[in-house]
Amino acid sequence: KAGVTQTPRYLIKTRGQQVTLSCSPISGHRSVSWYQQTPGQGLQFLFEYFSETQRNKGNFPGRFSGRQFSNSRSEMNVSTLELGDSALYLCASSLGRVRRFYGETQYFGPGTRLLVL
Amino acid sequence: AQKVTQAQTEISVVEKEDVTLDCVYETRDTTYYLFWYKQPPSGELVFLIRRNSFDEQNEISGRYSWNFQKSTSSFNFTITASQVVDSAVYFCALSEARETSGSRLTFGEGTQLTVNP
Numbered sequence: 433k434a435g436v437t438q439t440p441r442y443l444i445k446t447r448g449q450q451v452t453l454s455c456s457p458i459s460g461h462r463s464v465s466w467y468q469q470t471p472g473q474g475l476q477f478l479f480e481y482f483s484e485t486q487r488n489k490g491n492f493p494g495r496f497s498g499r500q501f502s503n504s505r506s507e508m509n510v511s512t513l514e515l516g517d518s519a520l521y522l523c524a525s526s527l528g529r530v531r532r533f534y535g536e537t538q539y540f541g542p543g544t545r546l547l548v549l
Numbered sequence: 550a551q552k553v554t555q556a557q558t559e560i561s562v563v564e565k566e567d568v569t570l571d572c573v574y575e576t577r578d579t580t581y582y583l584f585w586y587k588q589p590p591s592g593e594l595v596f597l598i599r600r601n602s603f604d605e606q607n608e609i610s611g612r613y614s615w616n617f618q619k620s621t622s623s624f625n626f627t628i629t630a631s632q633v634v635d636s637a638v639y640f641c642a643l644s645e646a647r648e649t650s651g652s653r654l655t656f657g658e659g660t661q662l663t664v665n666p
Contacts, residue, residue, distance in 0.1 A: 463652060475640065475656040488651040520592055526652050535582035535601065535644045536652045540594035 433459055436525050436541035444547045450511040453544045457504050457525030463487075464506040465538060466498060469520040478521075481506050482528050504528075510546075518548045551576040553643050555657035562631055563665050570626045570660045572641030578602075580646035583617065583624045584654065588638040600624065602646075631664045638662070 437456045445451050457464050465488075466478040477490040481500035498508040504525075510517055524538035552575040562568045574583065585597040598608065600617055608615045612629045628635055638661050642654040 465652060465654075467654075474658050475654075477653050477655070480651045480653060482651075488649070488653050490653070522592075522594060524594075534646045534648065534650050534652060535599075537584070537596055537599050538652055538654060539596055540586070542591065542593040545592070 436523055436539055438521075438523050438541040438544050440544060441542065442545050442547075444549065445513050446549050447513055447515060449513050450509060451513060451546060452507055452509045453521055453523075453546075455506045455508075455523030455525075455541060457506070457523075458539055460527070461525035461539075462504050462528030463526045463536065464500055464504065465524045465526070466506070466508050467522045467524065468492075469522060469543070470516075470518070475522075478508065513548045515548050518546060520545050551578075551581075551643050551645055551655045553641050553655055553657035555639075555641055555660050557660045558658070559661045559663070561663045561665065564633060565630050566664075567627060567629050568631050568662065568664075570628075570639050570641075570662065572624045572626065572657060574622050574624065574641070574643045576643060576645060578645050578647070582644040582646065584642040584644070585615065585624075585626050586640045586642065588640060588659070590637075594640065597626075628662075631662075633664050633666055636662060636664045 463482045465480040480488040500506045520543045522543045524540045526536035526538045554573045581602045586594040616625045638659045641657040
């Protein structure tokens with residue numbers, strides 16, 4: 433099975449711009465989560481999507497948003513970019529169950545490295 | 550709130566040495582899940598192990614072994630006869646068993662392991 437794929441792998445933007453990152457989960461996985469990794473804050477949870485609905489959200493400003501499509505692919509968007517948004521953005525997928533969906537193993541993609549100038 | 554602490558920021562060993570990576574966690578829940586991930590320089594987080602809070606059996610997989618002790622809230626990871634290819638950042642993570650948590654992972658700060666030839 434193919435793993436989680438993320439595009440693009442690298443991105444350079446300037447302050448004030450917006451960016452959209454894409455994630456394709458492992459085939460058959462229905463849950464997609466996003467994480468931000470920075471040297472200062474480490475790995476932080478952004479949000480989780482299941483069945484096209486946001487199921488869980490981390491403590492990030494409203495400039496960070498996401499969505500999931502009917503084929504489970506997901507996108508995240510960051511508007512009005514700030515220098516502090518420079519990070520590695522990791523997408524992870526898990527099987528996704530309707531009930532008792534906590535604690536599932538998440539499989540990560542290679543990430544998108546975003547640099548904001 | 551849950552928390553994961555990896556007190557060892559960096560560890561450097563010589564090939565064939567055994568090395569133990571420490572992980573201490575905090576949670577109010579009685580049911581939870583613990584994970585270890587490996588992050589090589591490429592950036593992708595590679596899943597190593599998942600353990601639920603009711604299974605305190607130690608696990609061995611090849612050169613890797615894990616010691617889970619609820620009494621001390623620790624989930625330590627040992628690499629036996631380390632190899633240069635083991636060089637990476639290792640993350641311990643916690644997922645609480647709550648509908649509101651979903652598959653959300655709380656990560657430790659990570660331990661950079663360098664294995665020198």
